[in-house]
Amino acid sequence: MLWVDKVLGSPGARVGAILNIAFVPSSFLPFLAIATGDFPHTLFYGPPGAGKKTLVMALLRAVYGAGVEKIRVETKPWQIELPSRKLEVELTTISSAYHLELNPADVGNNDRYVVQEIIKDMARSRPLGVDGNKGFKVLVLNEVDRLSREAQQGLRRTMEKYSAACRLVMVASNVSKVMEPVRSRCLCVRVAAPTDDQVMEVLANVAKAERLTLPPAFAARLVDYSARNLRRALLCLEVCRVQCCPLREDQEPQRADWELYIGEVAKSILDEQSPKQLYLVRGKLYELLANCIPPELIMRTLVMELLKKMDDEIKVETVQQAAIFEQRLQEGAKAIFHLEAFVAKTMSIVKNYMVSCGFA
Amino acid sequence: MSGQPWVEKYRPKNVSEVAYQEEVVNTLTRALETANLPHLLFYGPPGTGKTSTALAIARQLYGPELMRSRVLELNASDERGIHVVREKVKSFAAGAVGPPAAGYPCPPYKLLILDEADSMTQDAQNALRRTMELYSKVTRFVFICNYVSRIIEPLASRCAKFRFKPLQPAIMAGRIEHICEREGVTLAPGALATLSAVSGGDLRRAITTLQSAARLGAGHVSSETLLDVSGQVPGEVVSGLAAACKAGGATRFAALQRLVSNCVAEGYAAQQVLLQLQTELLSDRSAPAASDPKLAEALEVLGAADFSLTVGADETLQLLNVAGQINKAYAAA
Ligand SMILES: Nc1ncnc2c1ncn2[C@@H]1O[C@H](COP(=O)(O)OP(=O)(O)OP(=O)(O)O)[C@@H](O)[C@H]1O
Ligand SMILES: [Mg+2]
Numbered sequence: 001m002l003w004v005d006k007v008l009g010s011p012g013a014r015v016g017a018i019l020n021i022a023f024v025p026s027s028f029l030p031f032l033a034i035a036t037g038d039f040p041h042t043l044f045y046g047p048p049g050a051g052k053k054t055l056v057m058a059l060l061r062a063v064y065g066a067g068v069e070k071i072r073v074e075t076k077p078w079q080i081e082l083p084s085r086k087l088e089v090e091l092t093t094i095s096s097a098y099h100l101e102l103n104p105a106d107v108g109n110n111d112r113y114v115v116q117e118i119i120k121d122m123a124r125s126r127p128l129g130v131d132g133n134k135g136f137k138v139l140v141l142n143e144v145d146r147l148s149r150e151a152q153q154g155l156r157r158t159m160e161k162y163s164a165a166c167r168l169v170m171v172a173s174n175v176s177k178v179m180e181p182v183r184s185r186c187l188c189v190r191v192a193a194p195t196d197d198q199v200m201e202v203l204a205n206v207a208k209a210e211r212l213t214l215p216p217a218f219a220a221r222l223v224d225y226s227a228r229n230l231r232r233a234l235l236c237l238e239v240c241r242v243q244c245c246p247l248r249e250d251q252e253p254q255r256a257d258w259e260l261y262i263g264e265v266a267k268s269i270l271d272e273q274s275p276k277q278l279y280l281v282r283g284k285l286y287e288l289l290a291n292c293i294p295p296e297l298i299m300r301t302l303v304m305e306l307l308k309k310m311d312d313e314i315k316v317e318t319v320q321q322a323a324i325f326e327q328r329l330q331e332g333a334k335a336i337f338h339l340e341a342f343v344a345k346t347m348s349i350v351k352n353y354m355v356s357c358g359f360a
Numbered sequence: 361m362s363g364q365p366w367v368e369k370y371r372p373k374n375v376s377e378v379a380y381q382e383e384v385v386n387t388l389t390r391a392l393e394t395a396n397l398p399h400l401l402f403y404g405p406p407g408t409g410k411t412s413t414a415l416a417i418a419r420q421l422y423g424p425e426l427m428r429s430r431v432l433e434l435n436a437s438d439e440r441g442i443h444v445v446r447e448k449v450k451s452f453a454a455g456a457v458g459p460p461a462a463g464y465p466c467p468p469y470k471l472l473i474l475d476e477a478d479s480m481t482q483d484a485q486n487a488l489r490r491t492m493e494l495y496s497k498v499t500r501f502v503f504i505c506n507y508v509s510r511i512i513e514p515l516a517s518r519c520a521k522f523r524f525k526p527l528q529p530a531i532m533a534g535r536i537e538h539i540c541e542r543e544g545v546t547l548a549p550g551a552l553a554t555l556s557a558v559s560g561g562d563l564r565r566a567i568t569t570l571q572s573a574a575r576l577g578a579g580h581v582s583s584e585t586l587l588d589v590s591g592q593v594p595g596e597v598v599s600g601l602a603a604a605c606k607a608g609g610a611t612r613f614a615a616l617q618r619l620v621s622n623c624v625a626e627g628y629a630a631q632q633v634l635l636q637l638q639t640e641l642l643s644d645r646s647a648p649a650a651s652d653p654k655l656a657e658a659l660e661v662l663g664a665a666d667f668s669l670t671v672g673a674d675e676t677l678q679l680l681n682v683a684g685q686i687n688k689a690y691a692a693a
Pocket of ligand 1: 156181184366367368370371372377378379380381404405406407408409410411412413505506524535563564567
């Protein structure tokens with residue numbers, strides 16, 4: 001089992017213990033108090049790797065006790081009867097006697113039907129009479145920010161009509177993508193990423209548990225690299241251990257291949273601005289996409305790499321273009337158009353700047 | 361069972377209990393007396409009483425029993441493609457009406473509530489047109505939506521339209537105090553004002569926030585707890601960002617970048633950051649009139665970013681762009 005799963009893994013077998021060694025965001029502390037008994041529909045939001053899922057499990061554990069950790073994972077096709085046709089979608093559910101967890105956005109374009117049929121049915125039926133049951137059942141919905149507008153619309157009345165029998169616990173990393181009427185129906189709980197100190201603490205604890213010495217200078221670099229993302233920190237630590245054990249003081253945190261690759265793309269853009277170079281970069285972008293790196297992640301990482309290397313004078317303009325093209329990428333159908341347009345635009349910004357400085 | 365959230369527990373049962381929407385309430389009260397109802401279209405922001413009003417009308421017209429056969433509620437959690445409109449709505453509208461229930465007006469028509477109607481496709485709405493014409497003698501339609509522009513004109517023009525307004529702080533305070541009294545919750549000084557401020561005219565949000573805060577403070581609600589559970593960005597974070605943005609040429613981009621990535625890592629909702637940043641910029645009374653054009657530019661940037669976020673743009677890039685653009689505006693002579 002990967003270390004990251006041991007600490008952040010969803011089947012909360014160790015949740016209690018983890019919360020002791022890991023951090024508890026201060027915004028969450030009050031919430032555990034709310035959880036003693038009844039709680040409203042809840043939306044956890046915060047950046048990736050902040051530990052939202054861990055906290056959901058902690059919440060359920062606080063309400064139902066260890067029983068929620070006896071889980072069953074099941075992937076099966078669901079039949080949905082539509083007036084005009086029959087539809088079959090495959091969904092993975094994780095369930096205990098007290099809760100049921102699913103990721104409705106996984107079915108893509110059909111997410112609306114999952115909300116209208118499957119989730120509504122689950123919410124409507126009364127909970128089973130397990131003892132310790134609080135009189136309502138809990139549905140955990142992951143990645144609600146990836147749900148289409150129609151699917152989110154479909155949640156609205158369900159959340160009101162069946163609120164006595166069912167509570168939704170939702171998780172989102174981009175809360176702006178959750179529509180206002182849905183947010184208005186929940187208690188929204190912000191989950192902050194762990195601070196640098198907290199990441200350091202978790203790393204130290206994991207190292208101790210794994211009998212590993214963690215050289216301070218290396219640890220500091222690792223914390224810096226992880227940018228407050230615990231998942232990133234733990235994955236990287238494990239990779240570094242495989243590369244070189246015992247860990248060395250001067251060891252560099254191993255960056256992921258795709259990150260290095262995007263770094264190269266940024267360098268190419270700043271080195272030379274020409275149609276030929278654009279063509280070269282295009283090939284690299286295609287390769288990143290072919291390796292299933294999400295286009296918005298490519299865009300964001302590329303901007304950050306560019307900002308590290310370029311002069312202050314052209315940063316504002318570059319970010320402005322990035323904001324424009326990243327939005328188009330969200331609305332358009334083919335990501336490559338917008339990534340490439342951004343690269344071309346950036347090259348022209350850089351070129352103009354060089355000319356104005358008399359460098360070119 | 362204790363399990364009913366306060367928003368449902370305190371949902372108005374009668375039209376007259378709906379707070380603040382006088383125009384709607386007055387017109388509907390008169391219509392209910394004569395049991396003569398036009399087709400209706402309710403629109404307005406979340407948590408202002410639209411669904412509650414429609415359900416209250418249904419209850420007052422038919423009573424809880426007859427409601428089941430005389431009223432059909434279809435919302436976005438129901439499939440509402442053209443197909444359903446043709447079949448389900450038709451068969452409901454066309455069915456004969458049964459005998460009236462004692463003690464209620466029970467007019468000789470049925471009520472079809474189409475909640476969250478702005479999520480229906482244009483095609484489905486067009487299909488409804490015919491149905492509406494055909495059965496308007498025996499059925500009244502109630503359309504409910506947030507955005508009236510998403511309802512096709514031929515449907516909208518057949519209805520009496522009512523706009524539901526965001527609730528005024530004083531009205532909201534009245535409802536909140538009523539609930540506090542019933543639930544034995546005490547409010548610290550200033551808590552009411554805070555609650556109005558954080559819920560922006562959305563009474564449902566106010567009630568949910570109140571219930572969470574009450575649970576936290578064991579029946580006592582303070583401003584701090586409310587701010588805690590409502591997702592507000594702390595004042596010093598916003599003022600820090602605003603100051604850096606306005607510092608003009610003096611600010612290095614790296615400083616803006618640090619502030620923005622902190623906002624994102626702390627998990628503050630980007631739209632909330634924009635909203636509070638706007639308030640902060642507008643509230644600067646000491647700014648000379650000469651800086652007005654800069655302010656105007658900043659406000660435009662904020663608006664554009666809010667729109668971008670709504671269509672799903674990246675939070676980090678949008679916030680960074682806002683910071684950069686405002687900084688540029690203020691740096692310009
Ligand atoms: N005008 C009002 N008077 C009294 N209570 C209200 C009013 N508006 C909202 N509420 C409270 O908020 C809850 C939600 O209101 P309602 O369902 O009517 O909102 P809505 O306008 O339909 O919102 P949405 O657009 O999100 O569907 C109600 O259960 C009630 O507790
Ligand atoms: Mg409603």
